Amino acid sequence: MKPAAFEYVRPKNLAEALTLLAEGQGDSKVKAGGQSLGPMLNMRLSRVNQLVDISLIPELKTVSDDSDTIIIGACITHASIEDGKIPDVTNGMMNSVAAGIAYRAIRNQGTIGGSLAHADPSADWVISLTAAGAEAVISGPNGERRVGLNQFMDSAFETKLDFDDILTAVRIPKFSKQARWGYYKFCRKTGDFAEAMSAVVIDPSRDYCRVVIGATDTHPVVITDAIDLLTSDEAIDACITKNALDLNPLSGQMHRTALRRCIKQVQSL
């Protein structure tokens, strides 16, 4: 399959990209790494008049420090993070998660911002960075705003981004030395989409404990004050049931197991 014809533009800077999107009036689409959008265009499941390629805009490839937060540009690739080219503030969580995203060829092209904006509930960054308490930095016609990732997705592939918005960066709170994290996903094979996945971040010095359950049919399940979940398997099972993740009993079994194993990782440290 080949895509239906579209205009391809490569703006030099963010302002130019935002102008193009505004002019497109909803028929333009942002392309970052293109690892999800490309196949969807090829199969004609997605159609655009104009593709605005932001992947080479320098200001979207920067990393900056803002005291207790690190700001990672949207067009930083998974591979850069996997390879440790970005300062780690998550006690190794981001390197570890990056290394498990799909295949290396995809990690070479795919970007952290593109993955978040695509908003697949099985995506590694969606789940792990929501657990980390990260925020999306969004630029639009009215300037810049921030949205916590736990509020960012409305549903699978649906976000708070308007057609004329660009997710420019992600702000990740620095973990304290005492912070622990767990991440578990179950895929049938290496690189496959997850059947079940969970992430947990616990940072006692910040009084922070959050669990996120992914591979859902809609937006991920976020449990912001999750300390009770760490106490017993029964609490985990109740959480799965409460969030209707076991309507299909086999899926429920997988979600339950992934969550238990994820939490076990922080308990065993």
Added chain:
Amino acid sequence: MVSNARSNKGVGGRLLRKEDDRYLRGRGQFVADIKMSGMKEVAFLRSPLAHARINAITIPENLKHKAFCWSNMSGVKAICAMTSLAGFKKSEQSPLASDKVRHVGELVAMCVGDNRAQAEDFLEELVVDFDELPAIVDMVSAQQKGAVLVHEDWGDNVYLESKWDGDLSEAKANASITVTRQIRTNRQCMAPIEGKGVVAYWDNRMDQLVLYTSTQMPHIVRTGLAECLNLSQANVRIISPDVGGAFGYKGILTPEEICLGWLAMECGHPVRWIEDRREHLTANANCREHEYQVTAYADDIGRILGLEAVGAVNAGAYSAYPFSACLEGAQVASILPGPYIVPAYQCNINSISSNKPPILPYRGVARTSVCFAMELMIDAIARKVGREPYEVRLENLVPPTAMPYTNITGKAFDSGDYPESLRRAVESINLKGIRERQATNEKDGRRIGIGFCTFCEQGAHGTSVYHAWGVPMIPGQEQAVARLTPDGSLELRIGAHSHGQSMETTLAQVANEILGIDPADVRLVHGDTQYTPYSTGTWGSRCAVMSGGAVSTACKALAERAAKIAAHLMKLDLKEVQIIDGQAKGAASSISLAEIAEAWYYKPQILAADVDPGGLEVTVGYRPKIDTGTFSYASHAVVVAVDTELGHVEILDYVIVEDGGTMINPMVVDGQVFGGAAQGIGTALYEEMPFDSVGQPLASTLADYLLPGPTEIPAFRIEHMETPSPNTEFGVKGIGESGAIGPPAAIANAINDALAPIGVEVLETPVTPRRILAAIAEAQAGAQS
């Protein structure tokens, strides 16, 4: 006259592959690499419905010479793959649908554009008015009374009933135990790295349709294509360039080939179509959907007294050319007993027509499903009589003392020591150690299991077998041409095609074995009907035996011609001259093949008056002494760890003990077994082409059709036995499909070994996490009730 002195470049030599240089440098030439001036691209409109009547196809005025449907293709004939088996019902598959579509993805219309994207744009302008009909998807409903008919004139949905009648009364009366299982291999796809592709143009100089196509059987495609397009075969030339994996998918005549051939004549410019992965998965490369209920009657030590099976193969909407829709179903009945002594046997298999894509022959063909069923039965018997499964296998395997052995369905096993392959596998996998390990709990909570399978593979079966089937293609004498070129190098021409079989290397080794010529000086010409002798092509694990035998025979004939010329030049008696090491040698003198060629081509004045006017070029035919096939065999042993909370299976160790007779090149045999076993792991654990209740395919990309990748493939430990076939040149046996036959059986047996303590048994491929979890849940529910 011919020396059999072994060199490390002859038969048995571990030679690196000649073809790898171009492949590894990205210099192979595949269909999609071919560029032609003025070439346009074709895209097909495929049926969105599984079963529907076509009321009308509307082509807008602006596309009149760019879009085509069946009514435009006057004079073109439908594909019709008949058999002479009694009761077989034929299907007619018009290259583009005529009145009805019978599966999702069936070709309905085609558009020609400057590029593929434009051709796909044109497709969107076509309007097809369908009346949807109820779809036949599963084999049970297909056979119910009053079922909707896929082919209305048949009266039912059965291509063929294949029966093996036998008397089981004695077995039933004497049996201590009876074991019955319902066993299924689900529909899957083949997935070579290169899909199908066709480039076609009309050559005015030669007055020929030239069609480049990614195929295993260029000559059969020419025959079928000429028939469908009403052309003389002289007016058709098929070229199969480099082919990036075939596995049976490219052993058929496809509707797309006919369409492209017709378009090339109709449009007057070159056209090409390159299959994309969605077309490949959803519409084209389907295979392997079998289900049978098998009952074994055995004594109290697990010796089989009788075997009974009833089942069906879902052969899909049309009978594929040339092997037909009953290739699988009819074979099941004849090969189910496997490598075992089965004293009484009865089998009834229906080949079913349904609203799914035609079932096509995939590496292993029916053997993979049959081995899966038989080997799961052996393990079930073993559990019932309380013995190690390998011990029950040993009780039943045909012993070497019985070889050659004709089994209950008349299969003539040629040679080998089947039990020894199993004993070696048991030793190598360390059964004793695994049993000890199982007695302790794993730290990670997983369950360890060990599984075995033993099977034999009929390969290179010839005239007598296929004549009995009466399919459009019956292999006879396999021919090869051997020609010494003017500078003394060797050119071999065969009608089969090498696409992973490494024949450019192995046939050069055969030539080296006979002539002593360096394999570097041997060139293989194949894949072009213009330059090669007629052949049914590459299929059925036949080429090492058939093309290898033909090349050996041709080289011997060539050696005689060369020796005769040499004897004259050396002033020796013919008896005194031997062809060794690429030279004609007498007691005290020698001349090279190059000098002999120089005399024939450039200095005819020095040749004897009675020199053979055929010169240094021979065409010969070859057929084994007994042509019912070679029987290679193998035992697989595998250790798995099963995560009972997630249903995940990890392969911890995998041993294959394989006997393919004399090996031309052990590294090539390893490669064949390794690749096949990787595909077998796909069948066992990952690959499935599911359909919903109205016949919509539910996997359309490689994100939802899972193939095993490098991390899912273990480091196979392959051991070879080498029992020559008494019937073939050098004792070679066909081994190409073997690797793909055993893994589903061995792996499922290992999973069942792991889960037997909790009352779980899986009987269906692929053994997915969900199937394992469902089986565990069912066992738990059963234990509670």
